[in-house]
Amino acid sequence: MKHLLLVVLSFVAPAVHAQAAKKAAAPAGAPSVPLATLFERYHDRTNRLFPLRATVQGDNRFNDKLPNDQTRVYRDTLRAFYTHYSNALRRVNRAALTPNDQLSYDILRYELDQELAAFRFNNWMMxxxxxxxxxxxxxxxxxxxxxxxxxxxxxxxxxxxxxxxxxxxxxxxxxxxxxxxxxxxxxxxxxxxxxxxxxxxxxxxxxxxxxxxxxxxxxxxxxxxxxxxxxxxxxxxxxxxxxxxxxxxxxxxxxxxxxxxxxxTSGINALPQGAARYAYAVQVGTTTARTPAQIYETGLAEVARIRAEMDTAKNRTGFKGDLKGYFNYVNTDPKFRPFKTEAEVINAFRAIQGRVEVTIPTLFSRGPKALFEVRATEAYRAASASAQYNRGAPDGSRPGIFYVPILDATKYNTVANPAMETLFLHEALPGHHFQASMQQENTALPKFRRFGGYSACSEGWGLYCESLGKSLGLYTDPNQYMGHLGAEMHRALRLVTDVGLHTGKLTREQAIQYMMDNEVISEQGATAEVERYMAIPGQALSYKTGQLKLTELRDRYRQQLGAKFDLRAFHDELLSVGQMPLAVLETHMDAWAARIK
CATH class of the missing domain: 1.20.58 (Methane Monooxygenase Hydroxylase; Chain G, domain 1)
Incomplete structure (x- = not known):
């Protein structure tokens, strides 16, 4: 299979943007030595305990290790490890730290509390x-x-x-x-x-x-x-x-x-500690204190809002029927399934890449050094997989990889998988590839931050990037824009279906039908999605929750700063600090805006 053209992005920006980017990337003061040592030892011990994770990071010291993480001894070791570093961190005087160290402190504090809370549930039995x-x-x-x-x-x-x-x-x-x-x-x-x-x-x-x-x-x-x-x-x-x-x-x-x-049954509410299990899964997935009930109501409101926008956008496609008729039209008209081979699908993504590369400097003053490529998802897992991004090695020896499930190229739909332009923005440029690569390339961050991840921050960023399509020269085809709205609808539907499944509001079959009634998706696609939510409760909530928060912050600072607001500087700051819990991110970004004001 031919790989997507490898590309190194380097943008020439006006001096003001270059200076802002340089300032954003630099740590706010030298880290305290004891805390830096604690961070380094924590990361090193984490990689020893999770050697597969170390391999993904390019830390090859443990490439021959495959610990049996299914044993009680391993679980006890893990609990003792998190407890030790939690106690060590509590002995640190946060008020005496530099702003950058305070941010690292807050992220690690959150991470340790979250990991220790997981031991309340016997998830090792699945x-x-x-x-x-x-x-x-x-x-x-x-x-x-x-x-x-x-x-x-x-x-x-x-x-x-x-x-x-x-x-x-x-x-x-x-x-x-x-x-x-x-x-x-x-x-x-x-x-x-x-x-x-x-x-x-x-x-x-x-x-x-x-x-x-x-x-x-x-x-x-x-x-x-x-x-x-x-x-x-x-x-x-x-x-x-x-x-x-x-x-x-x-x-x-x-x-x-x-x-x-x-x-x-479909949801984890049917298991012992069901309600508490799901509340914890929601907290992990969203990194917020929002309740399942609040998220469900947000989902219903977002579904209604996006559906109204789709009604308007549909008219621009020239289709004369209602939305459900449009969904059927997109699913059945051969013009939306133009491919004969897997290579043709990959080449179509290459064409999108070429268009995005031309316009992306208008929204970002910096890009990653890392290369990336698109691959078809392996056949053994394609039927149950969604498109995904796997980060590359920090030393450049392995590119970031955007996996696309292609069960049958002749059935690959340009608008309903989701729309190809939307998918590229989310998984590749400027979505996951930008965020993950720039995070691990930033050596000013302690390693646990360079290689850490929070779904609400990463998937929220990916969904936020989908909204940048028009600014990047995409969505000129009204059907692709409808596909973009469909992708946003898909994430809004997740707020309803994930909560519905795991609180007993929806069965598996009802959730599948709800998705098919409100977006362009096949029964096979809806089934795979719903079963994904059943497998990893709460994770699907991260996309819309994160996107809504990032959009809220952007609009807040645009209003607060007026002419001083620079969208490229906002994006650069978000990418310079790496992934973190949304509550921690909001505090940091508020301080960033206050400094500009």
Missing amino acids: PFNQFYGLPTSLPQLGSGKGAQPFNTVKDYDNWLARMRSFPAWTDSAIANFQHGERSGIVLPKALVTKMIAQLKAVASADPTTSLFFAPVANFPKTFTPADKARLTPLYQSAIRRDVLNQYRKLTDFLEVEYLPKART
Whole structure:
């Protein structure tokens, strides 16, 4: 598959913008030495405990480690780790810190409190699902197309070591599922069915044709015949014994034992501590104190607002019927499905990239150094996946990757997946690729901030960037603009469906129908979305919550500052400080505006 053209963005901006950007990127005073040491040790210990996360960050010290995070010993170690640093942070006099250190303090304080609160719930009894977990991410790593490097002989030996650790993880995960069976903490049947299909797709492969054999089929040219002769049989054996056999074991367990005991309900309100579980998930997803009821009402209001705007925008497309008729028109008219091959879909995104690159300096005075590319989502997970962005390595050795699920190129809809222009703005430029890359490239931040993430901040930024389309020269096709409104509607619907599913207001089937009634989406697409919300409660709330907050802050400062307000400076400041909880971000940005005023 051809990769998207790699691009390094460097913008020439007026001096005032360059100076503002430089000021924004610099730390506000030197960090205190004890606190800097605490931050560094916290990040280092985190990467030791989560070596896969370290690999994604380009920290390759632990590339041979795959700890069994399904054991009680591991959970106890994790709790002790968070408690230790929580106590250490409480001994720091926040008032004596520089503004930049105070911001770091507040972010870490929030992170530790959030992690410790999770131990109130026995989520370890549901080790993975169709959307999130080691069985889903392992093929990405082992294929050589993900974060795991396969450049040296040591890299290959490292992955062998990780594969050898997978059987112990598998056995512990099954034991945890069984604990859940006895405790009434089980996944919905609808999700387990999808998990079985995913696992079978991996397990059914021959070792030499599976994704895991790709590094052997593509040995680096520098490898000697002796290296290849040693590694090839080791990989064949490990793939069969330590990986494929384990996927079969998981498949058999889920299909024979677990599926009959899985629940018929959709939301986590049906589990023990159901209301508290969801309240915590909402807090994690939104990084706010808003209640599920408040979010549900916001969702209803946003759905009504966007629907009214869609009614107006629809008329510009020339379509004469009502909105539901327009949705059907977009879903069925062949002109919205112009592709024959996967490569044509990728090339269409290249064309969008070319248009955005020309106009993006009007809204941003700086861009990331990191490269990025678009790839089709792997076949084994495409049916249950949404488009997503995986950040690149901070040293540039691995680009950021925008994954697009393309089940059948001939059915790929230019307006309803969502609209391609909207999707590009969100996942690539200036969305996730800008934010994630510039965050980890900013060495003025402590590492736990450079590589940290908050869904409300990241997905809120992505959705906010979708609203910049007209300013960036996109949405000139009224159907693409309708697609943009449809994407915003999609995120507003999430506020209703996620809360509805997990508070008992909606069943799975009702949530699917509600989405189909209010946006351009197929039944298959709506089903995958709703089952995603069932798998990771609260996460889908982050998009609209974050976008609404960023829009609110922009409009607030525009009114407060008048002629002093500079949209590029606002964007640069948001990107310079990295992701953080929305409450912390608002306090920081208010102080930024006050300094300008």
